[in-house]
Amino acid sequence: MPEQQTADDRTGPAQEVALFLRERREQIAQRWADAAVFRTVFTVSRDEAVEAGRAVVEALAAVAATGRVEDSEADGFTVVREQLARTVRSRTRAGASTGQISAETDALRRPVTELLLDELAEAPADHVGECTTALAVLMGTLRLVMLETSTVAGEELINRQRLELLEIATPVIKLWEGIVAVPLIGTLDSARSQVVMETLLDAVVEQHARLAILDITGVPTVDSLVAQHLMKTVAAARLMGAECIVSGIRPAIAQTIVHLGIDLSSVLTRASLADALAYALQQQGARIVPRAVAAAESR
Amino acid sequence: MSGAPTSPYEGHVPVLRLGGVLLVTLQGDLYDSAAEQLRQDIGRTVSDSAVGGVVIDLSGVEIVDSFMGRVLSDVAAMTRLLAAQTVVCGMRPAVAITLVELGLTLPGLRTALNAEEAMNLLGATVSALPRRGRREST
Amino acid sequence: MTHSTGSVSACLPIHSDLDLVRARQQVRQMTAQLGFGLVEQTKLVTAASELARNALVHGGGGQMECTEVTGGGVRGLRLVFSDRGPGIADLDLALSDGYTSGEGLGMGLGGARRLVHEFRVDSRRGEGTTVTVTSWAAAPPRPREGR
Numbered sequence: 001m002p003e004q005q006t007a008d009d010r011t012g013p014a015q016e017v018a019l020f021l022r023e024r025r026e027q028i029a030q031r032w033a034d035a036a037v038f039r040t041v042f043t044v045s046r047d048e049a050v051e052a053g054r055a056v057v058e059a060l061a062a063v064a065a066t067g068r069v070e071d072s073e074a075d076g077f078t079v080v081r082e083q084l085a086r087t088v089r090s091r092t093r094a095g096a097s098t099g100q101i102s103a104e105t106d107a108l109r110r111p112v113t114e115l116l117l118d119e120l121a122e123a124p125a126d127h128v129g130e131c132t133t134a135l136a137v138l139m140g141t142l143r144l145v146m147l148e149t150s151t152v153a154g155e156e157l158i159n160r161q162r163l164e165l166l167e168i169a170t171p172v173i174k175l176w177e178g179i180v181a182v183p184l185i186g187t188l189d190s191a192r193s194q195v196v197m198e199t200l201l202d203a204v205v206e207q208h209a210r211l212a213i214l215d216i217t218g219v220p221t222v223d224s225l226v227a228q229h230l231m232k233t234v235a236a237a238r239l240m241g242a243e244c245i246v247s248g249i250r251p252a253i254a255q256t257i258v259h260l261g262i263d264l265s266s267v268l269t270r271a272s273l274a275d276a277l278a279y280a281l282q283q284q285g286a287r288i289v290p291r292a293v294a295a296a297e298s299r
Numbered sequence: 300m301s302g303a304p305t306s307p308y309e310g311h312v313p314v315l316r317l318g319g320v321l322l323v324t325l326q327g328d329l330y331d332s333a334a335e336q337l338r339q340d341i342g343r344t345v346s347d348s349a350v351g352g353v354v355i356d357l358s359g360v361e362i363v364d365s366f367m368g369r370v371l372s373d374v375a376a377m378t379r380l381l382a383a384q385t386v387v388c389g390m391r392p393a394v395a396i397t398l399v400e401l402g403l404t405l406p407g408l409r410t411a412l413n414a415e416e417a418m419n420l421l422g423a424t425v426s427a428l429p430r431r432g433r434r435e436s437t
Numbered sequence: 438m439t440h441s442t443g444s445v446s447a448c449l450p451i452h453s454d455l456d457l458v459r460a461r462q463q464v465r466q467m468t469a470q471l472g473f474g475l476v477e478q479t480k481l482v483t484a485a486s487e488l489a490r491n492a493l494v495h496g497g498g499g500q501m502e503c504t505e506v507t508g509g510g511v512r513g514l515r516l517v518f519s520d521r522g523p524g525i526a527d528l529d530l531a532l533s534d535g536y537t538s539g540e541g542l543g544m545g546l547g548g549a550r551r552l553v554h555e556f557r558v559d560s561r562r563g564e565g566t567t568v569t570v571t572s573w574a575a576a577p578p579r580p581r582e583g584r
Contacts, residue, residue, distance in 0.1 A: 198476060201392035208412060236395040241388055241410040241417075328461055331454035331490075362461060362479055364486040365545060393479040401483065401548040 013130040017116070017138065018064035020131075021057050024115055029053030031111040037104040041090045052087075055080050060138055069138040072145050085149040092157055098150050105146045109139040170196050172203040179280045180209040181273065183248075185218030193229035200233060204242045211280040212237055215273045217248030227262045234267050243268065243283065247276035312337045314344060319351040320421055322414065326359035334370045341374050345381045352421035353378050356414045358389030368403045375408050384409065388417040445504050451489050451518075452498040460489045460501050464516065467503055471512045473574045481514065481572045484552040487545045488518045488568050496520025496566055506571060513554075513573035521565040528558060 021028070032038050032053035033046055042049035062076030063069065077084075091101050116135055120128045170192075173181045180203045182196060200212055214233065216222065222230075230246055237244040247270040249257075257264060270276040281288060289297070312333060315322040321344060323337065341353060355371065357363070363371070375385040388411040390398075398405070411417035446467070449460050464485040468478040485501065492499035499520030506513045525531045532547045546568075550556040555571040 194476075197396060198392065201395060204412070205392060210412060210416070232396075232399045235404045236392070236399045239387075239395040239398060239405065239408075239410055240390045240392065241412040328458050330458060361465070362482050362486065364483050364490070365548060366486075366490060393476045396476050397479045397483045397552065400480065400551050401487075402551065403548070 012067060013127075013134040014064045014067045014069050014138075016131055017069075017134045018061045020116055020119055021061035021064060021112075024119070025054055025057045025061070027115060028057050028112055031115075032056070032108055035104070035107055035111070037087065037091070037101070037108065040094065041087045052083060055083060056142070060142065063141070064134070064138055069134050070141055072141050072148065074141075077145050081145070081149070084146055085152070088146060088150045089156070092150065092154060098147065098154070101150050102143060102147055105143045106139075108142070109136065112139065170199045172199055172207075174207055174209075175213070175277055176281060176284065176286070178207070178209050178284055179211045179213070179277070180204065180207050181213040181215060181276075183215040183218065183273070187221070188219055188226045188229060190225070190229075193226070193233075197229070197233045197236065200244075201236060201240060204237060204240055210242055211283060212242050212244045213273065213276045213280065214244060214246050215248040215276070216246060216253070217250070217273065219248075219253075222249075222253050222257060222262075224260055224262055227257065227260075227264060231264070231267055245270055245276045245279060247271070247273045312340070314340055316344070316348075316350070317418075319349060320418060321345065321350050321353045322356065322418075323353065324356045324359065324414075328361070329367065331366060334367055338370050338373055338377075342377050342381075345378050345383050351383050353383060353385040354411075354414055354417040354421065355385065355387045356389050356417075357387060357394070358391070358413065360394065361391070363390070363394050363398055365401060365403060368398060368401075368405060372405050372407060384421055386411050386417040386420055389413050445502050447503040449501045449503075450498075451492050451500055451520075454493070457486060457489050457493065461486050463501075463503060464514070467505070467514055468572075468574075471505065471514055471574050473514075473572070477572060477574065480552040481516075481570075484549040484570055484572075485516055485518075487549040487552075488516070488570065491545050491568070492518050492520040492522075492566070496522030499565075508573070511573045511575070513571055515569065515571040517567060517569050519565065519567040524562040524564055524566055525558070525560040526562060528560060532558075 029050045030053075033042075033049035038049040038053055042052055059076050059080040062079075063071070063074045064076075066074065066076065068074045088101060091104070096104070113132060113135060116132060117128070120131060123131075170182060170184075173183070175181050180200070182200050182203075184196065186192075188196070196214075200214065203209060204212055214230065216230075219226070234244040234246070245268045246264075249269055249271065268279075270279055278288065312323060312325060312329070314337075315324070321341065323341065329337075344350060345353065353374065355374070371387055375387075378385045386409045387405075390410070409420065411420050447463055449463055450456055451460060461482050464482045465478060468481050473481065489501055492501075497520065499518060499522075502517040502519075504515045504517070506515050532550065546558070549568075549570065553570040553572045555569075557569045558566065559569075560566040
């Protein structure tokens with residue numbers, strides 16, 4: 001229910017907790033600054049951690065004041081959501097698991113509960129029970145909010161790493177003047193094939209490479225989709241005026257290609273990267289000969 | 300929004316003659332009619348004069364669609380009938396990928412990385428052509 | 438993927454080969470603004486060129502509508518080409534490679550389909566043809582948390 005209730009309208013246990021949180025904000029923030037979830041994230045200065053703690057206490061007080069201590073979607077959380085997300089991301093990057101972050105958030109509950117019990121030392125037992133329950137639910141909701149952001153942060157991390165991996169996994173190596181090679185390692189899917197194609201063709205332009213070698217020694221399987229991508233790359237390179245050689249076709253892969261009935265006749269292939277390089281050098285008018293032979297020839 | 304960031308050719312594409320080779324440099328976005336005109340111009344020049352090769356530089360071209368692809372392969376086929384060679388050079392990676400995806404691999408077309416390589420490629424064959432007479436070889 | 442469609446941001450007539458150039462430039466400009474990579478820009482511009490030429494040559498002229506769309510947090514561009522020509526008699530045949538009823542290499546419709554992410558043709562004999570294509574900019578890398 002989105003009814004606007006304030007501590008002045010009604011004074012249930014939740015509202016009392018809200019009052020308590022506002023009054024003891026400074027004290028709570030000081031204690032939280034030493035808790036793992038704040039200490040490990042705000043490493044520059046302790047003041048920063050205290051400041052972050054204050055903001056969270058403020059948010060919890062705002063949520064409690066509306067009486068919706070169990071609502072993780074409560075408006076009060078909106079202002080700290082970004083800060084919590086940043087905290088979670090930072091912990092995730094540092095290698096903390098979701099369970100660990102959950103436990104660290106839970107650890108914030110004890111210092112506040114202790115302060116609340118001190119505050120209510122004189123109050124009747126059932127009132128103390130109601131208030132501590134409200135606080136416990138509120139802290140549980142905070143934990144839920146943290147976990148929600150943690151899932152999102154995890155997905156973001158995976159996406160970013162996937163993109164980084166795509167780039168790392170496609171190095172272009174200049175083998176000789178006018179000869180570049182791209183050694184492929186791992187499975188080729190559509191997205192990666194696109195990156196490989198673009199990387200190789202850009203290198204052809206940058207390095208003025210007339211010859212480009214795609215080495216697939218590290219590719220576990222070649223299905224018709226991969227073969228199609230290889231053929232497209234070769235065709236595009238040819239349109240640009242470069243010759244593309246596919247090397248590193250292992251016997252098992254050669255068998256698969258024949259078995260699947262894939263026609264790679266439009267593609268120049270060589271068994272190994274060394275063979276491909278020898279061919280490319282020959283096309284460039286260069287030749288590698290053992291020193292003894294060279295000496296004999298020059299005589 | 301209808302402003303023209305790159306000015307398209309409205310009339311003829313310049314066709315430059317360097318010895319026995321025609322150098323055609325395409326820039327920007329080409330009108331269909333200008334491409335059509337180019338096809339005719341190249342055909343006429345090759346048949347009228349002793350031209351052994353045609354170099355079409357695409358390094359300034361951002362898109363080649365099937366119409367332009369057709370013009371390129373027509374020029375190549377036509378010059379071949381007139382005993383001359385056509386080399387297309389300088390095609391950008393994005394253009395090449397798009398053409399392949401479109402299904403146009405233009406198998407009959409000779410290609411080179413840039414105009415210089417294209418001239419070298421033709422230099423060998425052009426100077427070897429007996430009907431063009433003796434040429435100073437470098 | 439849920440699509441939210443924005444308002445039509447541009448509507449260009451296609452009645453001459455000058456209009457084809459304008460259509461290509463419009464698509465180039467919009468895809469660049471939407472953050473498409475160079476290859477994806479070139480693919481959509483080329484597809485637009487094919488489809489606009491189809492509308493001009495086979496449909497006797499028509500128009501191109503450009504609309505920015507959003508789906509799953511990714512931005513894209515939707516192009517609608519419509520003409521009031523004779524329509525396409527055999528859609529399967531028209532989509533197959535090598536089929537042509539005019540100039541070109543017979544790659545127009547089938548080729549354009551391979552260059553875009555989503556493709557739809559509605560054609561009625563005697564009433565005209567509408568081709569709708571959509572392509573998406575790859576998800577932009579999120580800015581790193583600056584602290």
